Amino acid sequence: MSKQYITYNQIHKLCAESANKILSSDFTPDVILAIGGGGYIPARILRTFLKVPIKSVSLELYDDITDKMGDSNVLIVDEVDDTRSTLYTCVEKVLESKPKKVGAFVLYNKLKNKHKGNHWDNEKAEKDHVNVDHYLVGAEVDDVWLVYPWEALDIDEHNSKAQ
Ligand code: 5GP
Secondary structure, three states: OOOEEHHHHHHHHHHHHHHHHOOOOOOOOOOEEEEEEOHHHHHHHHHHHHOOOEEOOOHHHHHHHHHHHHHHEEEEEHHHHHHHHHHHHHHHHHHHHHEEEEEEEEEEEEEEOOOOOOHHHHHOOOHHHHHHHOEEEEEEEEOOOOHHHHHHOOOHHHHHHHH
């Protein structure tokens, strides 16, 4: 599988552009829910623009958030939508707490068949109760392996590969 190296600058710009899209949409998040660990840095950058608090969750601890998202517009943030399993599970859990609206934002969406939630970016929502009100993507990518800057041991070397 080919690799695509991503820089912090690219991520910051994707978040800024995406935040503008969110701010001009009819979905106004009250809270950002970052999925750890890939969602933490994008969530923090988004907060600079959206100015709402961040909560975080990791895969093993979903139950901690299910009773805390009621009555909010929740923006779930992760770095990538690959098979969509992670995001789907998180949306399913968040919906249990009956939030007002749920948005999902990923920096990168891989253009491939998703295990679940295939309806999110087309109009087949009624087939599945697990649905999002807004699905927002920073950039669509092919099914490549994305290498993030926070994984780099040598950030200069990483950045040179990203050119
Ligand atoms: P999912 O298949 O559930 O959409 O993605 C699961 C997790 O796999 C992601 O949150 C991420 O941690 C990891 N992952 C998927 N694709 C990539 C990739 O291209 N690069 C990296 N570094 N991690 C990935």
